[in-house]
Amino acid sequence: MSSRVNPVDDTQLPWNEVELESRLRAVSDARYHDRHPFNVRMHKGDLSPDELRRWIVNRFHYQRHIPVKDAHILAKFDTPALRRTWLRRIQDHDGVRDGEGGIERWLRLGEAAGIDRERLTSGAEVLPGVRLAVDGYVNFCRLRPLLEAVAASLTELSAPGLMRTRIEAFEQHYPWIEADGLTYFRTRIEQGGRDGGEALALVKAWARTREQQERAVAALAFKCDVLWSLLDAVERGEPDASGGAP
Template identity: 75%
Template sequence: MTAAAAQRPWGRVEFEERLRAVAEERYHDRHPFNIRMNEGRLSPAELRRWIINRFYYQRNIPVKDALITAKFDSPDLRRMWMRRIEDHDGREVGEGGIERWLRLGEAAGLDRAVLLSDTDVLPGVRLAVDGYVNFCRLRSPIEAVAASLTELSAPDLMRRRIEAFERHYPWIDAEGLVYFRARVRQGRRDSGETLPLVLSMARNRAEQEQAVAALAFKCEVLWSLLDAVDLAEQEIRW
């Protein structure tokens, strides 16, 4: 391959295939902890540990989305992306994805004050999530947006998670699964907006490669989060 060919932009189809390959091959549904979750092999304490630590990621989603929104110079794009903040924060108190995750915690026997305190968030989880927020703060709009494309794989994961919780963890009230149910629809809608946006924003090979690398980085963030939860040796107090 000549140097010129190596720098030639990928066609739209090849670019999309490369993005989808990263989302499919490196998504955290393959992590051993997630596999054990779906197979019903987590203890109540392990599941509660995951709920607590994953909440640190959940509550930072609208923060990273606010940082991405600020990068857009188009009112249309800002309006589109601001809806994601509303999805998690809600329009009113008691609404949104963060509230639904708190209800998941309560359904699993956790006091919402435990989740909101951040006291039990593992250092590795905090490092991974803070790194992702800073990535969205400091990197280009293309990279910040492309990192969100893990949502390509999210709907399938959420469907499998609902089935696993209903089958293996009946001690968690069904009302606690509302977050997962909502994300099936939201993830499909969000990825339907984000993928065309990334495909159009990346206009040269360097930008395309940055987008693919950004998505790989986000997969590593989610994988590292589960690594920390899986390998935790902290005293279980819940």
Template identity: 70%
Template sequence: MTTAPVRSTPRAVHPAAPDDGPLPPALFEAELRKLARSRYHDTHPFNVRMHRGELSPNELRTWVANRFHYQRSIPVKDALILAKLPEPAMRRSWLRRIQDHDGLADGEGGIERWLRLGEAVGLDRAELESGRSVLPGVRFAVDGYVNFCRLSPALEAVASSLTELCAPSIMMTRLETFPVHYPWIEESGLSYFRSRVPQGRRDGAEALTWVTDWARTRDDQLRALSALAFKCDVLWALLDGVEQGSRPGGA
């Protein structure tokens, strides 16, 4: 079994500013970006094997089915965050994220595109929507993230979304590698990855602006860093569950 690298907590790798005062916004932004890059799940062994073309069809199907539990939870957690936002303009802007995933009508949106990915890898849509194949570890990680967004203040809930800063890169990697390594997947099934490149750039930039503006003290900044680290761990734990569950006898 591959052992995941040990990753330090934000407080261990990001010492307080002199006199415990807040870092200037530019330096705080650099901290957030560094944390996201260092802990993002693109370096998880399962993702590394995926992008090298080393996954079996069964492993890919297990990933798509379990990741769908995360995908369908995104608009739920975003609705919980939206309710915490203090200004109408912020709520209108955040609402766009829910619409991106749920669509403005049936047959539209990111959830629908993920279902089409499921069909493209050979999964039955009704079975995928039933959630019966979701592994316990994946369910625990994703539901824990939804509860984090339900219970946390707006600063930490929004900061946890900053994995969006890294999302465009991993989506582009999949767009480049899937047609080469998994040509049996129809090109139309990759539309989710394509749509998330501009959405991720837009959403990551917006959330970053809000978090750097809201975090007025060093304690605020550390809480934002911890929230981002938690989200990175959620994505990492999801892949731990998929990696274990896709092995023969592992589920």
């Protein structure tokens, strides 16, 4: 009789929490949109006013859908405590009352860059590629399990560093944008760090099997692809009906 013990297949063993966090952060380090050529050019001061305004207009389409995707996630929670925590994210963007919140602050960024509110809110200039990326993210949060929807939000872990870089770049290279317009970026430094930490704690608590952990990592990679695709569309621009540049 053989006494040989079958080896353990460690490809199926769950990672410990340290390894899981390391793998999640590695995704952001490698694939977060701060590395996208458009963002690199933005932070080096190489964007023209028209390019920067095109980004502000199209990124607003993403910003206004953040509370929508968060509402889909909120509906999946089964305890009041978790719903209260996630509700704060919606309030951060929508505000508790008119004239408050991240969407309002983005509108003020647009005004500081010479874009009136009607132009931003009409959505008329939103590029098809941007619409597709944003729709993909909203539907992911609506249709995928709670763990994956929350894991996709972990790009927040990288947001504070990006916001600091962006503030410095705007102050140095784009002084024609009024300083008050940068309030959105300043606010997101604290909010992003807090939100990312809360979401990371949930993912680490919920992802107990290797399959769940791999799905969480894949969800974060998907979100990075959404942000990258959005910038691909903005970088490229698309011809208008007459064949000219937007």
